[in-house]
Amino acid sequence: MIRRTVLVVLLACLVIFPLSGAPAESGNAAAAGVNGYLVIPSAVPAWAENDGTVTIGYSANLSGNGFSHIPYLQVGVNGQLEFALSADLGTGAAILFNGKLRVDRATGRSLAFGVNGQLLQITPSLDWAAQLYGAYTFSGNILNRSASATLMLGYTLRPSISSNIDYGMGLEFPFLEDVFNGKVDFVLDFGNISYSAAPSITDAGNRGMVNLGLRLRPITLTDGIYFSADLRTLDIMDAADRGLSLGVGFSFEP
Numbered sequence: 001m002i003r004r005t006v007l008v009v010l011l012a013c014l015v016i017f018p019l020s021g022a023p024a025e026s027g028n029a030a031a032a033g034v035n036g037y038l039v040i041p042s043a044v045p046a047w048a049e050n051d052g053t054v055t056i057g058y059s060a061n062l063s064g065n066g067f068s069h070i071p072y073l074q075v076g077v078n079g080q081l082e083f084a085l086s087a088d089l090g091t092g093a094a095i096l097f098n099g100k101l102r103v104d105r106a107t108g109r110s111l112a113f114g115v116n117g118q119l120l121q122i123t124p125s126l127d128w129a130a131q132l133y134g135a136y137t138f139s140g141n142i143l144n145r146s147a148s149a150t151l152m153l154g155y156t157l158r159p160s161i162s163s164n165i166d167y168g169m170g171l172e173f174p175f176l177e178d179v180f181n182g183k184v185d186f187v188l189d190f191g192n193i194s195y196s197a198a199p200s201i202t203d204a205g206n207r208g209m210v211n212l213g214l215r216l217r218p219i220t221l222t223d224g225i226y227f228s229a230d231l232r233t234l235d236i237m238d239a240a241d242r243g244l245s246l247g248v249g250f251s252f253e254p
Contacts, residue, residue, distance in 0.1 A: 040169065054076075058249075072086035094200075171189070183219065186215075211234050215228070
């Protein structure tokens with residue numbers, strides 16, 4: 001039932017959003033540092049309009065399972081490549097590495113392939129995962145507002161997982177645009193994955209998550225230095241694992 005609903009929504013978005021239009025490419029990072037929505041990556045590498053950008057950021061996450069910290073380092077190169085390194089520090093410690101390559105770019109749309117490698121546990125036994133994915137991001141208008149959407153399909157490699165096919169969708173559009181002058185976006189993503197195969201504060205084992213949030217788009221602090229922030233609710237449909245996340249990022253142009 002969940003998969004059927006997801007497919008219907010994805011198809012509806014393909015009809016609603018035109019495949020051309022002015023792209024709205026921001027430099028915001030998802031919870032674990034990859035450029036995207038709340039946990040779903042987009043096909044747009046970090047800071048695609050610039051030759052290169054370095055972002056350092058931090059997410060504080062709280063749920064009934066406890067508290068976790070995710071510091072991250074994100075690097076965008078020439079609008080084509082992105083690398084992100086982060087640590088998920090909760091009851092344990094996990095290291096996450098994301099690499100993304102944009103293979104096609106046209107007006108209002110991008111196609112990229114990526115991998116999210118995860119070292120989830122070292123002792124007493126090694127636990128690892130790798131999520132391979134393709135993402136298609138397109139921009140257009142909905143209700144006379146500019147918006148972007150992403151469709152993601154992937155495959156998780158992990159010795160202990162029984163369901164390997166990954167899918168997800170992300171959606172972002174201005175929130176109260178007249179009030180916030182286009183600087184705050186509403187962000188939604190959902191699918192059957194989280195930012196890792198074993199996140200600290202939510203349960204990715206049930207393979208179904210809905211996440212909502214508000215995003216402060218990058219604002220200029222001084223020449224070449226930008227600040228962005230996200231307020232996220234994670235896995236909101238699961239009462240036992242529902243979480244709240246606050247993320248901040250500082251971006252620098254070399």
